[in-house]
Structures are given as C-alpha cells and as structure tokens.
Amino acid sequence: MTSQRRPEHADEQPIAGLAELRQVTPPAALVAKVMTSVTAPRPWTFRQGFARLLRAELRLSVRTAVVLAAFAGLGAWAVRRPQQPPVVAATAPAPLVQDSPAPVLVRFTFEDRRAHQVFVAGDFNDWNPIPLDHEDGARESMFVATVALPRGVHEYMFLVDGNWVRDPLVSDSRPDGFGRQNSLLRL
Amino acid sequence: MALNPEQSGAYSVLTRTGDEVSRAEEERRLIARCAQGEAEAFRPLVVRYQRVAFSVSYRMLGSRADAEDVTQQAMVDAFNAIDRFRNEGKANAFSVWLLRIVINRSKDVLKSKRWSEKPLGSEGEVAVSDAAFAHRPVDPELNVVENQQRQRLEAALLALPAKYREALILKDVEDLSYEEMRSILRLPITTLKIRVVRARGRLRDLLGEPEETR
Numbered sequence: 001m002t003s004q005r006r007p008e009h010a011d012e013q014p015i016a017g018l019a020e021l022r023q024v025t026p027p028a029a030l031v032a033k034v035m036t037s038v039t040a041p042r043p044w045t046f047r048q049g050f051a052r053l054l055r056a057e058l059r060l061s062v063r064t065a066v067v068l069a070a071f072a073g074l075g076a077w078a079v080r081r082p083q084q085p086p087v088v089a090a091t092a093p094a095p096l097v098q099d100s101p102a103p104v105l106v107r108f109t110f111e112d113r114r115a116h117q118v119f120v121a122g123d124f125n126d127w128n129p130i131p132l133d134h135e136d137g138a139r140e141s142m143f144v145a146t147v148a149l150p151r152g153v154h155e156y157m158f159l160v161d162g163n164w165v166r167d168p169l170v171s172d173s174r175p176d177g178f179g180r181q182n183s184l185l186r187l
Numbered sequence: 188m189a190l191n192p193e194q195s196g197a198y199s200v201l202t203r204t205g206d207e208v209s210r211a212e213e214e215r216r217l218i219a220r221c222a223q224g225e226a227e228a229f230r231p232l233v234v235r236y237q238r239v240a241f242s243v244s245y246r247m248l249g250s251r252a253d254a255e256d257v258t259q260q261a262m263v264d265a266f267n268a269i270d271r272f273r274n275e276g277k278a279n280a281f282s283v284w285l286l287r288i289v290i291n292r293s294k295d296v297l298k299s300k301r302w303s304e305k306p307l308g309s310e311g312e313v314a315v316s317d318a319a320f321a322h323r324p325v326d327p328e329l330n331v332v333e334n335q336q337r338q339r340l341e342a343a344l345l346a347l348p349a350k351y352r353e354a355l356i357l358k359d360v361e362d363l364s365y366e367e368m369r370s371i372l373r374l375p376i377t378t379l380k381i382r383v384v385r386a387r388g389r390l391r392d393l394l395g396e397p398e399e400t401r
Contacts, residue, residue: 015390018359026241027255034233034262039226051303160261163256 029178037162040119040129054139104187108132108156110143110167115160118143122156123183129159155182211278218281229266236282237262239361240289244354247293249345258297261288283370290353290371297349313362343393351386358383 004098082092110132119129124147126129132143155174168181173181213231220228240261245254246348265272265285274280344352357371358379364377372379 014359015387015394018335018344018355019362020337021246021340021344022242022361022362024238024242024245026237027251030241030258031230031233031238032257033259034232034237034266035226037259037263038229038266083339139302162260168216183298 031089033164036121036127036129037159040131040159044168103150105146106149107144107186108158108167109169110158110160110165111139111141112143112160113141115143117142117159117161119159120145120156121159122154122185124149124154124156132158143176149185149187151187154187156185156186157182214281215274216220218269218272221266222272223274224387226266227270232281233262236285240285243356243361244289244293245343246344246360247290247349247353248296251342253296254293255293261285261292264288264292278379279367280306283367286357289368296351338360338393343390346385346393347389351382351389354379354382355386355390359387 007117040164086139110120111117112118119133121127121129130145130147132145134140135142135144138144155176156167157176164180166181170185172184172186174184176182207376217228217232221232237258241254241258244257244261245251248254248257262285265288272281272284277283345356347355354368355370358365363371365379368374368379369376372383
C-alpha cells in the first residue's frame with residue numbers, strides 16, 4: 001500500500017468525501033446546557049464583595065441585624081427540638097416519612113480537588129443551579145450547600161465547572177431522558 | 188435530510204455568507220452585551236457556532252459524548268473569558284477564538300485519556316478496517332456503500348496523529364483558510380501547509396486508495 005508510487009502533487013488536492021464529514025448534528029440539549037451553565041449564579045470575587053460592601057454600608061447594618069435575628073431564631077428553635085436532626089446528608093437518605101409536611105434541611109457535599117465551581121440543581125428548584133461553597137474548617141476540596149427540601153423523592157445533579165455530574169456517593173439514580181442518569185434523593 | 192441551517196454543513200459557519208458585515212456587527216454587539224454580564228446575549232452565538240465547535244471536537248475525539256462535554260466546556264470558557272476577547276477588526280475573530288478553545292480542550296481530553304498517537308506502519312489499513320466508533324449516526328438517506336466509505340474515512344481520520352488530524356479537520360472538513368488556521372493553531376502558514384499535505388498523504392495510505400483513483 002505505502003510502496004505504491006503516488007502521482008506528484010496528488011496530496012495537494014483534498015480527499016474526496018472529507019467535506020461530507022462536516023455534516024454532524026450537535027446534541028439537541030447542547031444549547032440548553034451551555035446556557036444553564038453561563039446563567040448560573042457565580043460567587044462574588046473578593047473585589048466585587050468589597051465594592052458591594054462599601055456601596056451598601058447603611059443597608060448592610062439592617063441586613064446584618066435581620067440575618068443575626070434569623071440565626072438566633074433558628075438556633076432557639078433547634079435548641080428546643082434537639083431530638084429532630086436539623087440536617088440530612090444527601091448521601092445518607094433519611095427513612096421515608098409520608099405524613100410529615102415539614103421541609104428537611106439537606107446538606108449536599110461534593111469533593112474534588114480539581115473543581116473550581118460546584119452547583120447543585122434538581123427538580124426541587126426547577127434545575128436552577130445553587131452554588132456550593134467551601135465550609136470553614138473543612139478541606140479546600142470540599143464543597144457544601146444546605147437546602148430546605150419538601151419530603152418526597154427528588155432528582156438532582158451537580159454542575160462541576162460546567163459539567164453535569166452525578167453524585168458519586170449516591171448509587172440510586174433515574175434516567176433523565178437524555179441518555180444520562182440523575183441522582184435520586186428520597187426524603 | 189432537512190437540517191436547521193444553523194446546524195447544517197451546507198455553508199461555512201465562519202461568517203462567509205453574503206451578509207457578512209451585518210452579521211459581524213450583530214456578533215460584535217452580542218459579544219459586548221455578554222461582556223457586560225448579559226448571559227442571554229450568548230445564546231445566539233452558541234446556536235450559531237455549536238455545529239462547527241461540536242464537529243471539530245467530534246472529529247478530534249471520535250466520541251459524541253466527549254465532544255459534547257468539550258463543546259459545552261469550551262462555550263462556557265469562552266463566555267467566562269469574553270471580556271478578554273479582542274475582535275481586532277476581523278470578521279471571523281470570535282469563531283476563530285472559540286475554535287482555538289475547542290481544539291485546546293480536545294487536546295486536553297486526548298492527553299488525559301492517554302490516547303497515544305499510533306505509528307502508521309504496514310498495519311495501517313488493518314487498523315482502519317478494525318477501528319470501532321463510539322457513535323455513528325444512522326442516516327437512512329445514505330446507501331450502504333456511502334456509509335461504508337464514510338466509516339472508513341472517519342476511522343482513518345482518527346488513526347492520524349493529532350497534529351495531522353487537527354490540520355486536516357480544519358482545512359478539508361471545515362474548509363477554513365490557512366489564515367484562519369494560523370490564528371487557531373498559532374503555527375506558521377508554511378508549517379500548516381506542510382502538515383495538510385502530509386496528512387492527506389497519510390490518510391490516503393491508510394485508506395489504501397488505488398493509485399488510479401487519485
């Protein structure tokens with residue numbers, strides 16, 4: 001094959017049929033996935049945060065008071081009801097309780113040393129990603145978010161640097177209709 | 188098969204149609220809005236360039252799943268860095284910039300998967316006929332012979348070393364100019380021309396084309 005002599009300048013001409021390979025149809029959900037990623041809320045940089053702090057100095061004091069009061073109320077409520085665990089880890093589903101209408105605080109965790117931005121999205125928030133943050137005292141690679149969810153079965157995914165990723169610690173899953181699997185959380 | 192014009196390969200996506208000026212101006216305005224944080228202005232750009240971006244990564248990687256991930260991430264990268272994008276008065280500047288990101292992302296995937304660049308020896312033709320595809324869309328309008336030829340071409344293209352493959356994809360598949368390729372791959376035009384000619388030669392060897400058909 002390679003020993004055949006090729007006519008001079010033959011390789012200066014394109015190979016027939018190569019241009020046809022251009023006819024590739026991109027995945028139908030590509031645009032939606034990109035737009036979901038670019039419209040996801042991004043955490044403030046230090047500079048942005050400091051600038052906003054300066055601009056809203058007066059409002060900040062009111063906000064701080066409101067937030068502190070909310071935390072105080074939440075703390076008092078938690079102290080009065082110590083028998084009820086306030087947070088359920090997404091990776092350790094609570095037993096199914098059908099008759100309790102109260103929402104459950106679910107703690108989503110995701111660990112990856114290479115990840116820069118991690119969000120969680122699911123049917124509980126119409127797939128609008130919620131950012132996960134680093135937790136004080138935790139490892140740099142650990143991302144955490146706590147979300148109040150109604151009881152029931154929820155589908156969710158992590159959005160890691162723009163890529164949809166299943167919860168690696170949860171084996172329970174359900175097809176998403178696009179050829180992949182969503183993680184399943186039963187509360 | 189009827190395809191969405193934005194997705195079809197019927198014309199070059201790199202803004203070479205008749206209304207080039209207004210299209211470039213529209214693109215410039217969209218990019219300016221994106222740079223101001225208006226994410227929704229990015230949607231027309233994604234729609235316009237998803238075909239070429241996906242095609243290039245798919246031909247580089249040979250897997251639709253990997254190509255989808257690379258295209259998605261490249262688009263997000265482009266949006267996040269769009270305030271650093273410089274048009275420099277070129278009509279195709281954005282598409283060239285986006286394709287550079289796509290190519291670099293694709294190379295990262297190739298490296299991470301340690302897809303070695305196989306030497307092309309005497310077993311080249313065997314490797315082509317035995318090559319497997321992660322995905323090949325079924326097109327009922329293509330007959331069996333055309334489908335087989337397409338398969339052989341796809342396999343042969345994937346068997347090329349990456350530096351030849353990227354040159355051939357941009358030149359012969361996507362029909363870009365050498366000037367556009369220079370901006371994407373950041374190589375001298377002379378080098379690119381040599382790579383394209385060598386890539387065609389290697390591809391012809393892999394395909395085992397009879398001499399009289401060339």
